[in-house]
Amino acid sequence: MRLSKFISLAAFIMLFAASVVAQNASAPEVRHVPIVNTPSNSGQQMYKSYCAVCHGVDGKGNGPAAPALKTSPSDLTALAQKNGGKYPSAHVASVIRGQAALPSHGSQDMPIWGPLLSSISQGHEGQVQQRTANLVAYIDTLQAK
Numbered sequence: 001m002r003l004s005k006f007i008s009l010a011a012f013i014m015l016f017a018a019s020v021v022a023q024n025a026s027a028p029e030v031r032h033v034p035i036v037n038t039p040s041n042s043g044q045q046m047y048k049s050y051c052a053v054c055h056g057v058d059g060k061g062n063g064p065a066a067p068a069l070k071t072s073p074s075d076l077t078a079l080a081q082k083n084g085g086k087y088p089s090a091h092v093a094s095v096i097r098g099q100a101a102l103p104s105h106g107s108q109d110m111p112i113w114g115p116l117l118s119s120i121s122q123g124h125e126g127q128v129q130q131r132t133a134n135l136v137a138y139i140d141t142l143q144a145k
Ligand code: HEC
Pocket: 018, 047, 050, 051, 052, 053, 054, 055, 065, 069, 071, 072, 073, 074, 076, 079, 091, 092, 095, 096, 102, 103, 104, 105, 109, 110, 111, 113, 135
């Protein structure tokens, strides 16, 4: 299965982000590409580079890779609504780091981002925390009112 190949490769090398080639509209393929570096102070740029391929630029879960996944990417604009109106920032941070017990995160349809962010931060934990915090803050701005 194309996707499981992508995931095991991502887990093994931990240097790859997802990208999509739509050869034809009905059969998009997820392919692995080297992760590009992005400024750690721009949550928006990191989101667009690393997350939008699955979650969509608007966060609603309709990125170009979504049709190729077994599990639909979560609608990230509904996180606050689903949590009684409060944006669950600690949960989002632990999902990004790969510490939350989400069935699909890391184990199936979503790469674990902790090691990827660490690789582009040359292992500097402070910078990984900054990247995570800025991603969490950016996703907060996408919340549906
Ligand atoms: C290869 C596709 C893919 C990429 C790339 C991806 N995600 Fe996901 N993400 C998913 C899928 C699929 C789920 C649903 C997991 C589940 O339901 O178990 C998910 C779930 C989530 C959740 C959990 C939402 C909830 O309801 O608790 C968060 C938060 C999240 N992603 C954030 C991110 C961020 C931030 C990035 C970029 C750094 C990212 N994702 C990149 C596929 C992806």
